Amino acid sequence: MTETAPRTQPRRSDTTRAAILRAARERFAADGYERATIRAIAADAKIDPSMVMRYYGSKEGLFAAAAEFDLRLPDLTAVPAGQLGETLVRHFLTRWEGDETLVALLRAASTNPGAAERMRGIFADQLTAAVATFGTDPATTARRAGLVASQILGLAFTRYIVRLPPMVDLAPEELVSWIAPTLQRYLTGRVEN
Amino acid sequence: MTETAPRTQPRRSDTTRAAILRAARERFAADGYERATIRAIAADAKIDPSMVMRYYGSKEGLFAAAAEFDLRLPDLTAVPAGQLGETLVRHFLTRWEGDETLVALLRAASTNPGAAERMRGIFADQLTAAVATFGTDPATTARRAGLVASQILGLAFTRYIVRLPPMVDLAPEELVSWIAPTLQRYLTGRVEN
DNA sequence: GTCTATAATTCGATAGAC
DNA sequence: GTCTATCGAATTATAGAC
Known part of the structure; x- marks a missing residue:
């Protein structure tokens, strides 16, 4: 049978x-x-x-x-150069407002080495790959992706884990307008030093 | 006796x-x-x-x-208006590079409600109070402090907890030059919407 | 495929001798 | 103040009946 x-x-x-x-x-x-x-x-x-x-x-x-997780990043080559930051913040907010997998991963990464390793992999692979698609100096790609991750994960940490009142109360579109310029500069700004 | x-x-x-x-x-x-x-x-x-x-x-x-913790924030009224972001990033980096209390609090806040409550208190009280000292619209003080916290905690989370390679490898002064403009805009930029 | 029973640890917390 | 001994509870994981 x-x-x-x-x-x-x-x-x-x-x-x-x-x-x-x-x-x-x-x-x-x-x-x-x-x-x-x-x-x-x-x-x-x-x-x-x-x-x-x-x-x-x-x-x-x-x-x-x-905790299998795909960021499902959009094709950034199809995004106008000036809207990269805005596109990314909005994508992340909608991506994890409806899926608690990232929150699970975020909480577990604090204490579980395996979860931290997976989180490193997700951001090192998926996000870095997306950042590499548009024409930035390859030497700075990883650094730019890391900086973007720091603000994106800080947003998630304060909004969903610690639940800082001002970060919880802000509407998604308000968050986009505040944070998009930050990502935009990390992605396309000139390298300092 | x-x-x-x-x-x-x-x-x-x-x-x-x-x-x-x-x-x-x-x-x-x-x-x-x-x-x-x-x-x-x-x-x-x-x-x-x-x-x-x-x-x-x-x-x-x-x-x-x-986990008793004091951010020991400097007096921001004594800082030139254009150097607020730079001062803050540098302060946080030196503050917690030599004191693991914040890392302990950060890790515990992910799973322990009491630790999360304490973290909320620290940033809601100490950071918001510092932000309130220079002349911004009181209506936006809490929001600005929350945004600063999101980038500062994201920096700590990616550098000390998840240990994302690019965030670990960046020298403190490189981090300052990248992140200071972000905090500067959160602190003194115009309110969007 | 599903469940009962339990093994083997480990932990926070307590009681009490010295 | 310091330590030994231990309780009671909770956990992951396994063995095996049905």
């Missing part, structure tokens, strides 16, 4: 796996890596804790699967 | 308490709140774990004592 034909009905286990990942992302985002327990995640997903181990091997394995 | 005269010799307990706080700051900074155990802190301080409980009551109490 080894069925090789494509399957039309999803396996039960597929929906179970999806429910686990959903609950895991929620818990990791809300509580961080240590406080988010497999038991609590399983309870949220209405399944037995041992199923989590069966499907994902360990807590680390579960986190690795739940 | 209730001695009320001022004491010239410090109590033994004073040096013990200081050793505990030192070790606690190190562990909280390196591991975050959950992973830093009372047992490990006591071992670092070369004392018995029960002494930590005796002196600080609980792990929360120990953290509260270890």
